Amino acid sequence: MHPLDMMKVYGRVAEIYRLRLGEAISAYGEAMRGAAGAFAGAARPQTPEEAWRDTVSYTFDAMQRGLIFWDTMRQRGNNWIAHEKAGKPPLLAFDYEMIADARAFERPCNYALVRILPPEGVVLDPQQRPFLIIDPRAGHGPGIGGFKKDSEVGFALKAGHAVYMVIFFPEPVPGQTLADVSLAESEFLRIVRARHPATDKPVVMGNCQGGWAAMMVAALDPENVGPVVVNGAPMSYWAGNDAENPMRYAGGVLGGSWTALLASDLGGGVFDGAFLVDNFEYLNPANTYFTKYYSLYEKIDTEPPRFLEFERWWGGYFLMNRAEIKWIVENLFVGNKLAAGKAEWAPGKSFDLKAVRSPIIVFASLGDNITPPQQAINWVADIYPTTQALKDAGQVIVGLMHDSVGHLGIFVSGAIARREHAQIVDLIDYVESLPPGLYGMTIEEDHSGPEPKYDVTLTERRVEDIDWLQKYGRRDEIPFEVVANVSQSTSRVYETFVHPLLSAVITPEMGRALRAVHPLRMARWGLSDLNPALKALAPMADFARSQRTPRNEAGAHVAAERFAAAAVTAGWDLYRRLRDATVETEFFRLYGTFAMLDPDLTAPVAPALVEQPPAEVEAALAAVRDGGFADAAVRIALLAQKRGNGERRLSTLKRIRELVGEDVGLVALSADAAQAIVRRQALIVDHAPDLALDTLPSLLKTPQERARIIDLLDRLGAHIAFGDPVAAFGGEVRDRLVAADAPRSATITAFPTLAAERAG
Template sequence: MNARQPAGTAGDQAPAQETGSAGPSPSLFPEFPAFAAHPVAQAAWEYGVDAWQRGILFLDILRRRGNETAEHERGGMPPVLVFEHEALMDGRDMPKPVNYALLRIVPPETHPTDPDKRPFVVIDPRAGHGPGIGGFKADSEIGNAIRSGHPCYFITFFRDPCPGQTIEDVARLEGHFLSVVAGRHPNAPGKPFVVGNCQGGWALLMVAAAAPEVTGPILLAGAPVAYWSGVRGRNPMRYSGGLLGGTWLSSLAADIGNGRFDGAWLVQNFENLNPANSFWEKLYNVYAKADTEGPRFLEFERWWGGHFLMNREEIDWIVQNLFVGNHLTAGEVHSADGRNVIDLRNVRSPVIVFASWGDNITPPQQALNWIPDLYASVDEIVANQQTIVYCLHPSIGHLGIFVSASVANREHTELFCALDLIDVLPPGLYEAKIEDVAPGTSHRDLIEGRYLVRFERRTIDDILALDDGREDERAFEVVRRVAEINQHLYDTYASPFVRAASTEITAEAIRETQPARMERTLASDANPFMMWAGALAPKVRENRQPVSPDNPFLAMQEAMSEQIVSALNQYRDVRDAMQEQLFEAIYATPWLPAILGMETSVRRAESPAIAALRKEVAELRKREALAKIGEGTAVDAFLRVLAYVTQGKSAIEERPFNLLRKLARENPPDMRITLAQFKDAVWRQSNVVCLDPAAALQALPQLVPEMQERRRVMVLAHRVLTVGGPLDDDWLARYREVVAVLGADHSSPATREAAADTKADTKS
């Protein structure tokens, strides 16, 4: 029989042993016993040997996982970053200690960074796991920023919270970190670009609302903000608060933990969403591919198994104000002294939302419905001078948003490349579309990445259309009220006794026996029964005899696995349907609100005083813009021409902007304007054109009184407008209106010469 070649393994491997019919086999098992000559018996023997060997390798991988977890804990549970980094600031040394720190990512020699580029800052979620998911692979958020030459920073946190620290303390410290980062790069074209992953996203949004001067554009990646939203039959996690009776259970868990909440319980909630993956597929995949799957599995499990703690004050604030209370978008989150309120309308930087239809933890509705909660129409977004961009992935799961290499190399990379364009987009609501570059696309040199990015204008109705209606959110008003009652009862009658009975010894004992930790401890060298697996695994690797892919028993193994997955998925679907029906039977019926003496509403209305104030501010901005309609420079005139010609266009793409940047770099240094100045001019002129297009057009000659300057403006405008192709009928008509107002006759020699130059430039 031919010798088999061993598959690649996670550990050291010896070359495949030659086998033959003469003499004893040097391997751990003979390939085939002489007494079994039947093909079925031969297939069964080969499969049995392979399955036994894979079982040993599988147990050894689990043993190594347990050992690495223990080693990670002994090392203080540092962030699982693959990039070299250095600590710049430690929040534990601040006057108000907080268990957060600011790290600078040290760029590798192969990818030096430019200190004058916009710095990037990544904030990871503190949702039970430790930090590092934004940079635990080369193809990641941090990896893409480094490869693009941007200085990169990471806001990390430690396992144990400082005594008495609150979410407000954390937000204040993160704002201070961002100010420090901005101060380190005074020549950057803008404030730091900040990425908030999952729960780091809502934390970032609060920082940007409370201190809008410290952030540049912000990216909310898989971040829940509208916590009651979802689609019936698809998003069961939102019912958990109601079915558990509110928020008191998290307070109980923190009290049992001697004032600290164990993040392992949050991780367990995530795993319960998909029992087929958590209890079978993940481990079966390691067993089935025991030769090759070890490194990837151990790399991810190092982060997934690192469970961190929160103070009771922190977890109570999160569940009571956000997950169950949903106070953030209603403007009902106040500072501890009651003087300040977090109003998301105060965010001045562009907000980028990245969500996925395959995400069952933060579905697109939870990531986006805060927009219609704040604004009734896009006109209100424009009046508030806010820019919101969202990008929807068709299928990736929640963790894939942060760890998938394909997402990192497509969505994250392209959004990063288009960051300056996003920063100067006129206020409004946009959807980012990332597409392959079609053959024959003109000006491919003006496309920065491997894909073409464009930003299509959207309305509030487009956001609402992503949901199946918001009537189902009425029931969550009742949940919030029930949670407040139960929380008060627990705090008054039960919490004092639980806290009195808890000590750090009992708390640590409970944490150590938590199932997520026990499965690692029992499979490590701390369990003497696992030592044999570590001793036997090297010998198995040396004598590996993998079964052939066409072995019928291997096919039976795969079929059995598929049946188990199918059964667990059916159990999940039945469980989720029953939970949804039970939730609606309790909270979506009229009897419970009547008992509680409350009325429910889909959207809490803004107070008349605040609404009147916002209307007055919008009117004031309108009057100020129209009062200065005849003021400006040639740059203002050029941007007004673009705004007028493209008014009503549904999309803005990257090529015209990249052409402008290219032309700007060719200007002498004393004639260049900063990105911030360009952004201000874009906003001014788009606002003027939006408010009164006719008046904006007629005032153009006041901005460029000289005919020669007018021609230069028109030539440049024509060059930019035709990057994507010739002007269509609507644009051409508007362009001719501008030419007529500025007095540039199409038949004049100067205009023909300018048009010829423009045509030549466009072809080049």
């Protein structure tokens, strides 16, 4: 790159940094002004008697709150110790039974398959396909998918589905690898399918890290996987936007994967999940060090049960083998190899996401700073560069985007479970009947009755428009290529000179001792009954609970407390914004410089070559006159959809199935057979819509069949308002079918080739 161009880039980076510093200071000033305004609004003149009563009530309340607060922290520590002694079982709100333990497999690993037992009053439908839910192994233990009754597990059970979960144990089997884990999860999938032979293939749902695990299982064993649901799952690891997604710079700031290797060596060959939890807590220091504790203090009479429930899961740190974290960091977080098809599970064998043929539902949130939506969805454009490529591959991808919920809220929020996850479960029975393409999923609410009612709208989107999530058209991902190269170099140096020394010195026993004094663990066992200084705390806190003295919530002291809390939070937020801006700027200054010096990285991207249509497209068009009644009905539906507004409402799809589903014949077929018909007819309609309409009578071989399809169209038109364009198309179909029964003076010539059709 020319030096002048480099100076321009540096100038732009410096300008963005200056703007971010100004925004950070402005946000701090606004927060402080808001806090001061709230304090001024709450403060009012008091008589000496009122001031005295306010001071006394506040002082006694503060003493009681303090006792109860610290006793809650003591209970947190005791819960942590009890959970450790119990072997850290899954924190599920449901009972379960063990089905298979992968520790006994030929290639053992610390995973197991359990069946969720339906609670009292929930009846499962043996005709409904089962769900297999994979929870994340990202520092914490399993259970997040069924943490509450209103959860992914809960709503799948309510809908009549049998539910299985992939859980894991605290310590890995010595020598296990990520390949062993993926192969075990594939075996779990086959076990689930064998237990439900009369149903369609299982739904595989993955949360966060479990999302990419689910995709890898679907790539390994596509023949046994039904629809795949990935919730808040990072798949395109370099993606994101400046000032929004600070975690994506961690690999570059730390110099690559060698830090994970160092942590593993200090653990005696085992990586401590507490380090991953540290990464999460790093993102929001205000919440980590103050806000969640002040929220507990402020709502001390109601908050402890919720606080303790969540902290039991948050404080359960699970371990990984060195080989596992090495593969994850090098292939995913730093290397970003999964979407590129370069993440190998065995020599010469890679996870190929193009092999996944099942529909995929992606749930992400604009408020998620751990897995931003760019990381959740950009892999689609990496694999299928155009909408036509996605359709020709026969793939269905549905994207659901929330406006604001954070990462953990995607999995544990009861409101999200009742709205988003319940609708995803409802959509499962219909997603396989969608023609290939990319769809945006929106959820509409109706609050006119005592209970909210929901409806789902699916709108066709273009792969080319995924770029709307990006500020710079993904050009800011170029420096991450440099990070990957630097990581390879630093890792080789580490493995050559440091690893042999540490592995000879640090024993597994020393690793356990070092884990015990990790700050996150010390914060728990240090504030527990193991601490003799807290012996008298429990009875004093119980006495405080029984003698609660309410404070004046509108008093000056409470107003001052809330002002101080807001000031502390604003200070931490200012620190976070300044820190993130500085880290991001230095990242681009360092790695951006190396990227600009590499002509291969900065060269203009050559226009993509137009790919030849795949054999499946040619085969479908060659068989444009082949098929039967179900093929004809599907073709008419797809042609009608082209005349419509590109939207599909789930309530309408349900009504169509109710009115004509049995007559069309797809319902009686297996999901694979029905999906094959939809895919074949979608290819024909997409590539040659006029020919698809002209040859429609060829699929309806008798006057009785043509009359029958007209009857179905009349039945649908009488009960569903499709709109004028679709209604007009129905009349056009009727005219062609009626004309097909009359003598024809000419016949349609056979369709020779796709090239000839396009030339015409």
